[in-house]
Amino acid sequence: MILVLIIVLFFVGEVREVVAEPTAPFSFQIQQVSGICPQSRKTRKAPSRYLKKKIPILATSENLAKGKRLFNQDAKPTACKLCHGARGNGNGSLARRMAPPPRNFTCSEVMKDLPPGQLFWIIRNGSRGTAMPAHKPTLKPEEIWQLILYIKSFLAA
Numbered sequence: 001m002i003l004v005l006i007i008v009l010f011f012v013g014e015v016r017e018v019v020a021e022p023t024a025p026f027s028f029q030i031q032q033v034s035g036i037c038p039q040s041r042k043t044r045k046a047p048s049r050y051l052k053k054k055i056p057i058l059a060t061s062e063n064l065a066k067g068k069r070l071f072n073q074d075a076k077p078t079a080c081k082l083c084h085g086a087r088g089n090g091n092g093s094l095a096r097r098m099a100p101p102p103r104n105f106t107c108s109e110v111m112k113d114l115p116p117g118q119l120f121w122i123i124r125n126g127s128r129g130t131a132m133p134a135h136k137p138t139l140k141p142e143e144i145w146q147l148i149l150y151i152k153s154f155l156a157a
């Protein structure tokens with residue numbers, strides 16, 4: 001009797017695996033190009049005078065639109081979306097096999113602990129030893145804050 005039960009359970013397991021098969025390549029892809037939440041984050045901490053900074057501009061639709069434009073096309077050396085993804089999930093076309101992966105801005109578990117000044121400092125100076133470039137020569141402080149307003153909007157989406 002127990003033997004029959006074991007055999008039945010074994011078959012149920014097999015069937016489950018087969019049924020689960022079609023979704024497998026999808027989850028594999030997500031893992032490979034990040035979109036992972038929470039990501040392990042080893043980014044250096046901004047100096048405390050940055051961590052205390054408040055966003056000095058308002059989240060007006062104009063500022064958000066400017067941030068979006070920079071994120072998707074205007075930022076130099078390359079648009080942020082190529083790494084961070086148009087949906088902000090760290091899944092951009094250049095992100096494949098990047099280690100560490102670009103930050104997933106849709107992950108509240110990680111993003112809620114990052115003050116705006118931390119984001120500002122990394123966008124301005126880059127994250128040393130990673131693909132995250134410094135934008136000090138190409139973005140004005142106001143443009144960086146517009147980008148931060150836009151990045152924060154991924155959490156609400």
Ligand code: HEC
Pocket residue numbers: 041042043044070071075076078079080081082083084094098100101102103114118119120122123127130131132133135147151
């Ligand atoms: C070439 C790829 C690439 C581009 C382009 C890029 N990033 Fe990043 N970004 C990364 C990577 C990789 C990380 C993760 C760095 C780390 O783990 O320290 C990152 C991290 C970040 C972080 C997280 C900082 C933190 O403290 O966790 C912010 C904010 C950010 N990027 C904003 C931007 C913005 C805004 C742009 C466009 C102006 C941009 N990035 C363009 C690859 C990129």
